[in-house]
Amino acid sequence: MRLQQALAGILMAAAMLVFSAPALAGGWAVVHLDEQPGEVVAGEPWRFGFMVLQHDVTPNSDVTPVVRAIHKETSKEIMATGTQQGKTGHFVAEVTFPLAGEWKWLIHPEPYAETSFATLDVLTSPDANSYRANLLTGSCAEAGKVAFPLGIVETQTLPMKTSQLPLGVAVSTIDTPLPELLATAHAIGIGAGERDSVPSAIACGDIGGTAVESASEVVLGLQDEVSARNVGVAVLRDAGERTTVSLYLLEMGSPGAADTVASGAEKTIDILDAFVFAPFSIEAAPGDTITWVNRSAASHTVTGDDLAFDDSGPIAPGESFSLTFDAPGTYAYHCGPHPGMVGQIVVA
Known part of the structure; x- marks a missing residue:
């Protein structure tokens, strides 16, 4: 009986070794x-x-x-x-x-x-934020032919909430008097495209209607009707038999991009040799910074389960990784090389 029990114990131990080997x-x-x-x-x-x-x-x-x-x-x-x-x-x-x-x-x-x-x-x-400006026949909606190319303009990227004015980015001279331009339908469009083709406009404005006219100058607003990310101004000035066009273009950032959350508390999560994040779950307020400290003998990562989480690279033993959480929510994460290591940050 004891021999059978011993054999059973040996078999059980062997089975455990087999299943635990991976x-x-x-x-x-x-x-x-x-x-x-x-x-x-x-x-x-x-x-x-x-x-x-x-x-x-x-x-x-x-x-x-x-x-x-x-x-x-x-x-x-x-x-x-x-x-x-x-x-x-x-x-x-x-x-x-x-x-x-x-x-x-x-x-x-x-x-x-x-x-x-x-x-x-x-x-x-460097070429991606450079666009061609053109004087078009007709209106922006009609996307008429190019009447006169106005040259290359470059966007100036600024946050949405800013008081800084865009810089002048292009100046051209058209061999047509300003009164003649105002007498017929024209538009100014800025976008990607060849010199003599109608561009896919990222900002456009009709000359007339929305234009603000003075004695010798017209100020024209340029708008992006699709995404509202690009705005600009065209200033047309009377130069006798010619018209000078000054273009200003601004690519806006996301709404609220300039807003920041006040700095908060700092909290620590330990990465241990037992292949765990300790604690598994931690509560934080918006603006708090979480620091993962690798106290184990192997490298680990902090990899978010969704796009809102900025991942770490491999965190070597003794090193750390910090991340500040600004928006409320539950942020689940894991270790890339060791998917069984999981944790979460609850921001409220």
Whole structure:
């Protein structure tokens, strides 16, 4: 009887070892970038290298690293696959971000779980904020032909709530007297397009009707009828047989972009060797800053479950990561390489 009990105990222990092996020997890896991203520009290829470390120690080339990124404002997603290059565990990838703005991104070294990285602020291409201005026949609604090209203008990006005036960005001279321009329907449109084609207007204004006329000057408002993100002013001045056109264009930020939440309290969450965030849940007020301190022997990430959360990159042992929460809500997060590590921030 005792022999049977002993055999049963041995079999049970063996079974427990078999089922616990993945947790102990673990199928996890951490991705580390060769260097932190510099200036990444929309529309331009960004090439970078990284290491895949099994258990954050041993280089591993036996993976398929998939780069995934999502644009926080539009939710547009892009993907790329890294290729092995150089020493064991080292890969390179090339990504072209189609849009400027904030991108959440990660590298998924399949078959293991992903490693997130700090939100990437992709810069606007130098050509992306340059537009062509044209004097058009007819009204903005009619999108008439180009009567006279007014040249290139560049946007000046400012927050919505600002008292700063836009800077003059383009001046042109038209070989037509101002009274003659006012006698027939014309419009001024600013947008992308070739010199002699009607642009897709981001700001447009009709000469006449909305124009404010003085003895020798007309001040014309330019509006974006689609998104209200672009506003401008065209000033037409009488120059005898010619008309001088000064253009001002302003790209507005999101409403309330200049508002800030007062700084609040600082709270700490510990990352422990037991593969847990402690405490699991923490309450905070708008403006509070949460700091995760890695007190374990392995690297971990703080990866948000949704776009409102700005992820960390790998947090090495002894290092920390801080994030300020301004908006009320419940923010769930996890560790990328160790998906079983979860936590939440309740902001109220």
